[in-house]
Amino acid sequence: MRYAMAIDLDRCIGCRTCAVICKDHNAEPRGIWWNRVFSPGAPEYGTSVIVDGMPRMEFVPISCQHCENAPCQQVCPTGATYTDDTGTVLVDYEKCIGCRYCITACPYEVRQFNWSKPDGVEGVDGEYRWGYPEDYRQDGRLVYTPVRPEGVVEKCTFCVQYTNQGGIPACCTGCPANARIFGDIEDPESEISQYMSGRQWLVLGESFGTKPKVYYLPSTRGEGE
Amino acid sequence: MTEQTQHTRKWPIILAAVFIAVGCAAWICQLTMGLLVGSGMSNTFAWGLMIAVFAFLVGFGAGSQFVASYIVLANRKDLMPYVKTAQAVALAGAIGAGVAILIDLGHPAHIMAMLTGPNPTSALTWDMIALTVFIVIAIINVIAIARNSKALKFWMVLGLISAFALQLVEGLLFALMEARVWWHSFIMPVDFIVVAVVCGLAIAVIVCALKKDEFKPEALHDLSFLLAVAIIVHLVLAVIELAIVCFGGSAADGGALAAIGSVWLFYVLELGLPLAAVFVLLLGKKDPAKSMLVGGVLTVVGMFFHRLMLLYPAFASPTLYVPLSNEPSPSWALPASTGLYNHTGNAFEIAQGYIPNFFEWASMLLPLGVALAVFLVVVWFVAKVGKPAAEASGAQDTIEVKETVEVHESADDPEVAEVKEALVEQERGEDR
Numbered sequence: 001m002r003y004a005m006a007i008d009l010d011r012c013i014g015c016r017t018c019a020v021i022c023k024d025h026n027a028e029p030r031g032i033w034w035n036r037v038f039s040p041g042a043p044e045y046g047t048s049v050i051v052d053g054m055p056r057m058e059f060v061p062i063s064c065q066h067c068e069n070a071p072c073q074q075v076c077p078t079g080a081t082y083t084d085d086t087g088t089v090l091v092d093y094e095k096c097i098g099c100r101y102c103i104t105a106c107p108y109e110v111r112q113f114n115w116s117k118p119d120g121v122e123g124v125d126g127e128y129r130w131g132y133p134e135d136y137r138q139d140g141r142l143v144y145t146p147v148r149p150e151g152v153v154e155k156c157t158f159c160v161q162y163t164n165q166g167g168i169p170a171c172c173t174g175c176p177a178n179a180r181i182f183g184d185i186e187d188p189e190s191e192i193s194q195y196m197s198g199r200q201w202l203v204l205g206e207s208f209g210t211k212p213k214v215y216y217l218p219s220t221r222g223e224g225e
Numbered sequence: 226m227t228e229q230t231q232h233t234r235k236w237p238i239i240l241a242a243v244f245i246a247v248g249c250a251a252w253i254c255q256l257t258m259g260l261l262v263g264s265g266m267s268n269t270f271a272w273g274l275m276i277a278v279f280a281f282l283v284g285f286g287a288g289s290q291f292v293a294s295y296i297v298l299a300n301r302k303d304l305m306p307y308v309k310t311a312q313a314v315a316l317a318g319a320i321g322a323g324v325a326i327l328i329d330l331g332h333p334a335h336i337m338a339m340l341t342g343p344n345p346t347s348a349l350t351w352d353m354i355a356l357t358v359f360i361v362i363a364i365i366n367v368i369a370i371a372r373n374s375k376a377l378k379f380w381m382v383l384g385l386i387s388a389f390a391l392q393l394v395e396g397l398l399f400a401l402m403e404a405r406v407w408w409h410s411f412i413m414p415v416d417f418i419v420v421a422v423v424c425g426l427a428i429a430v431i432v433c434a435l436k437k438d439e440f441k442p443e444a445l446h447d448l449s450f451l452l453a454v455a456i457i458v459h460l461v462l463a464v465i466e467l468a469i470v471c472f473g474g475s476a477a478d479g480g481a482l483a484a485i486g487s488v489w490l491f492y493v494l495e496l497g498l499p500l501a502a503v504f505v506l507l508l509g510k511k512d513p514a515k516s517m518l519v520g521g522v523l524t525v526v527g528m529f530f531h532r533l534m535l536l537y538p539a540f541a542s543p544t545l546y547v548p549l550s551n552e553p554s555p556s557w558a559l560p561a562s563t564g565l566y567n568h569t570g571n572a573f574e575i576a577q578g579y580i581p582n583f584f585e586w587a588s589m590l591l592p593l594g595v596a597l598a599v600f601l602v603v604v605w606f607v608a609k610v611g612k613p614a615a616e617a618s619g620a621q622d623t624i625e626v627k628e629t630v631e632v633h634e635s636a637d638d639p640e641v642a643e644v645k646e647a648l649v650e651q652e653r654g655e656d657r
Binding site: 041051056079099107152 | 259261262266272326329331332343344348349403404405539545548549557562563564565566567573
């Protein structure tokens with residue numbers, strides 16, 4: 001089994017729901033975003049650029065690419081970053097020493113460091129907490145906890161707390177345009193395999209040789225112009 | 226011992242104590258308040274001043290081991306009085322560097338994970354092993370020097386190998402990072418070794434200039450010349466490194482160049498100060514000792530900027546550039562989450578500048594203070610262990626040592642005997 005994600009850039013409308021729902025379900029502390037969306041070439045988010053005299057706008061959502069050849073895993077001195085049986089790259093919060101070597105090694109800049117104790121957000125009845133409410137362990141490793149330890153690194157887990165129980169990542173659930181398709185890339189009958197079948201795809205930062213498992217189906221904008 | 230001598234010996238101890246106290250206080254502040262308040266770093270600029278200090282100190286450690294091993298193995302009797310100091314700097318630099326790395330950790334409470342489950346593919350694991358081995362061999366070398374051990378040459382060879390391995394691993398730690406164009410070249414490990422030689426010689430030049438009466442002018446001249454050559458080799462490598470980025474042609478190369486431009490003064494100082502040192506060392510004939518002192522200090526300061534400039538072009542520039550679909554170029558950098566929203570209000574940035582804050586500068590004093598303290602302890606230890614033999618039984622022991630040397634000399638290795646003789650002469654000089 002190899003979990004992967006396809007992102008159809010023709011379907012992405014740049015609403016950033018994926019970023020927000022990800023933050024919500026994974027209890028990401030303030031200032032930490034596992035998912036982000038940007039508009040290539042635009043000076044500000046959501047503005048168009050002129051290409052060959054015509055306005056163009058497209059969006060590129062980026063989160064952990066769950067690389068087959070993950071540089072973050074290779075450099076982690078304690079093995080806190082590891083790849084599980086599904087090909088998902090995870091961080092064991094109890095083994096991370098906070099050296100930030102993985103942040104340095106990741107060409108996608110998707111790794112986030114807890115620079116301080118996470119702030120709770122005050123709700124009407126006192127402290128407000130959000131996200132999956134319990135710790136989630138995989139083979140004894142703490143790969144999700146709603147209250148992050150200070151000084152450790154975190155990143156997208158493909159929502160391991162859901163996918164290990166047969167669910168799909170929150171960003172796929174929440175995407176209003178169904179631009180994200182998740183599943184087992186080794187299963188030819190899976191939704192992702194079917195969706196990608198016969199279509200062109202690309203990966204980000206191919207020159208780094210990281211072999212990402214997040215595939216981008218390029219936009220057809222600009223084709224034949 | 227005169228009152229003035231006592232006073233002169235006290236101030237380094239006081240300085241080390243103050244450095245350690247202030248550094249500890251700053252580190253505790255960082256641990257309790259978090260690095261958000263305790264540093265100027267961000268997700269995009271993830272390594273800061275402490276990594277520069279680490280590389281700076283480890284360079285002096287390995288470099289001084291190079292110098293100590295060179296003096297003993299090349300049988301440079303004229304430089305032999307510096308061996309003890311060089312070995313003390315080697316150990317002090319390495320231990321100080323280890324402290325710097327510990328301070329830099331975000332979650333030091335998990336450090337046992339390094340010992341219970343080290344990842345063999347990580348250059349940081351290799352670094353931990355290389356640094357530990359280096360420190361152990363340096364300690365043995367200190368004892369070997371203090372006791373005039375017959376095996377000194379053997380341990381100096383191991384010291385040389387361990388220093389070389391340490392710098393090689395340090396260089397690879399950066400060079401293997403494919404994501405950072407500023408580091409990802411074969412130059413990095415080579416230059417780490419050369420910079421260590423520069424650092425080791427710079428300290429040697431400064432110390433020998435301050436104790437010029439203990440050395441022959443030819444020996445001082447040799448040191449100056451060696452340092453000048455090492456600096457020139459380093460500068461050539463630095464220029465090649467820059468050329469690789471200049472002619473790389475990728476968007477990431479352009480980003481690294483822009484980052485250099487944003488801190489151009491650091492880059493000028495990194496290259497300009499050692500270059501000025503070369504001129505001072507080679508042309509300062511009027512007062513060689515003064516020229517050595519000035520040249521050495523210029524080099525040390527230049528090396529600090531060199532270590533800082535490991536960071537800026539690597540972190541103050543984006544790593545990933547993405548084009549629009551069906552457009553081969555140009556490519557655009559991706560904004561990344563800074564992690565600083567609570568602090569600065571900036572959630573996403575393409576690149577982030579970095580200015581070390583007060584707590585980082587203050588905590589930097591801890592590894593420096595520890596290094597100074599280790600240096601003082603080693604100097605004290607060598608004097609304590611080395612002297613009693615001569616002091617307790619006076620001339621008789623000295624003769625015994627000399628006799629041992631003579632026996633050994635007649636046995637098989639005349640070079641070792643010469644080294645020992647020089648050490649005995651040095652002991653006599655210190656006793657006087």
